[in-house]
Amino acid sequence: MKFESKRGTEKAELQLTSMIDVIFLLLIFFVMTFKIAAQEGDFSVKMPIEGTGGNPDTTNIPIKLRLRANADGELTDIIVNDSQSFGNSWLDLRGFILKLTGGNAPPTPEEGPEVEIDLDYNLRYENVIRAITAVTGQRKGDEIQRLVERIKFAPPRKP
Amino acid sequence: MTAMIDMVFQLIIFFMVLINFSQDDQNDKIKLPASELAKPPDAPLTFPIVLHLDPNATIYMGANIVTVESIAPLLKAEIQLLESRKQTAKDANIVIRGDLSTPGGVVQDLIKKCQELGFEKFALRVREEQT
Secondary structure (H helix, E strand, O other): OOOOOOHHHOOOOOOHHHHHHHHHHHHHHHHHHOOOOOOEEEEEEEOOOOOOOOOOOOOOOOEEEEEEEOOOOOEEEEEEOOOEEOOOOHHHHHHHHHHHHOOOOOOOOOOOOEEEEEEEOOOEHHHHHHHHHHHHEEEEOOEEEEOOOEEEEOOOEOO | OHHHHHHHHHHHHHHHHHOOOOOOOOOOOOOOOEEOOOOOOOOOOOOEEEEEEOOOOOEEEOOEEEOOOOOHHHHHHHHHHHHHOOOOHHHOEEEEEEOOOOEHHHHHHHHHHHHHOOOOEEEEEEEEOOO
8 A cells, every 4th residue: 555645745945045145144254354465475585693604605796785765764875885876776786786697597596696785774675675676686577587696684774 | 046046156156265364474554565576485485484564663473563672582482382393493484574664774673683593584575566
């Protein structure tokens, strides 16, 4: 004898309203917390404390970069090796570095010429990054041509 | 109805994939300087210690707010953690997220303080410049 329950023949209904409520809550949460962040990168610098290691500069191309600032922290002068002034032109500085290194990258990050950056205490940090950008390389399309890998800072000039 | 649910699910998946819950390496108060040479590192840095430096020379390290003069105890605690993992300060990477208007001398002071404690590797974080 075949028994057929009444419940078995009922059509199950999916309650969409509550599911859509939850989905919309999730959507609103993600939309509100979403933030487009700019791509970030690093300048990796190995700077042991003076006299405790680090490879000495064997290239005979000492580069001492002096960055002067006005009272507002804006760059006023870029001086290389206490003799050559580039005003505030980063392009001229890069041209100088290109000429000095011959446009060749050092064989390893621990080798090659070293640039010592000596800056006025109140110089805005963005100028320090521009200086590092100008001496460490240049972008050619999607490629980055490395020039100088070794950077160090002179002792801070306390006001 | 089906098409709408499909769309909504697509949107949820889009936002879920792109959301960044990690607040450690972000700080809204810091406006990073830009550089055309900036590119994300090929490999993650080993033992990164992220220091956010604002224009008033205040340093945000995790939940702690310190200055260059008072950061040493926090860095010493990191060194102890490194030693418990059989590493030294030389193995750690100090990631400096300095604001573009911070005086450069403060960044020098911070680097010097870290050097005195034995740290050698520094990563100056910058924003990618659109060329």
